[in-house]
Amino acid sequence: MDIQLKRGLLDVCVLAAMRSEDSYGYKIIKDVKPYVELSESTLYTILKRLENAKMLTVRTVEHDGRLRKYYHITEDGIRRIEEFKDEWKEVDAIYQFVIKEGES
Amino acid sequence: MDIQLKRGLLDVCVLAAMRSEDSYGYKIIKDVKPYVELSESTLYTILKRLENAKMLTVRTVEHDGRLRKYYHITEDGIRRIEEFKDEWKEVDAIYQFVIKEGES
DNA sequence: GCGTAATACATCGTATCACGAAGTATTGAT
DNA sequence: ATCAATACTTCGTGATACGATGTATTACGC
Numbered sequence: 001m002d003i004q005l006k007r008g009l010l011d012v013c014v015l016a017a018m019r020s021e022d023s024y025g026y027k028i029i030k031d032v033k034p035y036v037e038l039s040e041s042t043l044y045t046i047l048k049r050l051e052n053a054k055m056l057t058v059r060t061v062e063h064d065g066r067l068r069k070y071y072h073i074t075e076d077g078i079r080r081i082e083e084f085k086d087e088w089k090e091v092d093a094i095y096q097f098v099i100k101e102g103e104s
Numbered sequence: 105m106d107i108q109l110k111r112g113l114l115d116v117c118v119l120a121a122m123r124s125e126d127s128y129g130y131k132i133i134k135d136v137k138p139y140v141e142l143s144e145s146t147l148y149t150i151l152k153r154l155e156n157a158k159m160l161t162v163r164t165v166e167h168d169g170r171l172r173k174y175y176h177i178t179e180d181g182i183r184r185i186e187e188f189k190d191e192w193k194e195v196d197a198i199y200q201f202v203i204k205e206g207e208s
Numbered sequence: 209g210c211g212t213a214a215t216a217c218a219t220c221g222t223a224t225c226a227c228g229a230a231g232t233a234t235t236g237a238t
Numbered sequence: 239a240t241c242a243a244t245a246c247t248t249c250g251t252g253a254t255a256c257g258a259t260g261t262a263t264t265a266c267g268c
Contacts, residue, residue, distance in 0.1 A: 004112030
């Protein structure tokens with residue numbers, strides 16, 4: 001899938017993946033994999049960005065003798081998802097324009 | 105609208121705008137405006153990129169004593185629009201994931 | 209006649225961002 | 239013992255949207 005199309009989807013995908021319960025890096029990648037391919041370096045960049053934007057909080061937990069970072073979505077993060085749903089109306093309008101104008 | 109979401113839409117929008125008939129910079133901006141806001145600097149960057157990718161050809165025409173560049177979509181450009189339609193199935197699946205996981 | 213908006217195209221610099229590459233460290237199966 | 243899987247981190251790079259700025263002409267109101 002085109003890299004450019006993924007942008008704008010990734011952040012909100014990651015947020016959605018931790019919406020119902022807190023999650024951690026490796027799990028997020030696996031959960032999202034059926035929909036978008038997401039490399040580790042990309043994910044950790046996104047998580048850092050979302051943390052700076054206060055859309056999630058981090059908690060380090062020891063799990064089987066190894067440290068694991070759990071990510072928890074904040075109110076701002078939830079609001080971001082809601083905003084995204086609204087923005088999607090505009091995106092869909094653009095899509096309609098493309099398929100209408102771009103008829104074969 | 106979020107910049108990131110626009111990426112991947114813009115190129116194909118510009119191509120769609122010249123699908124039914126050849127167009128030029130200023131007209132493309134006006135035609136696309138109801139759907140996406142597009143600055144001149146961005147458009148000319150996109151047109152240059154699409155030209156390099158052989159998705160369009162350029163023709164300079166004198167119009168009211170002033171030069172005007174007409175852009176014509178190529179076979180490759182049309183193919184790009186068709187590809188986009190296919191990719192949209194994946195994009196929609198991602199959207200479904202976000203609204204399902206991100207339920208209030 | 210003069211200013212201003214609209215038309216039309218072009219260039220430069222910057223900030224954002226996805227990703228590959230490479231690294232560290234542990235657990236568990238072959 | 240070796241290798242895959244789990245788990246997180248850092249660095250550098252290329253792509254790219256956009257604001258700022260510039261050039262030049264036409265058209266309209268005052």
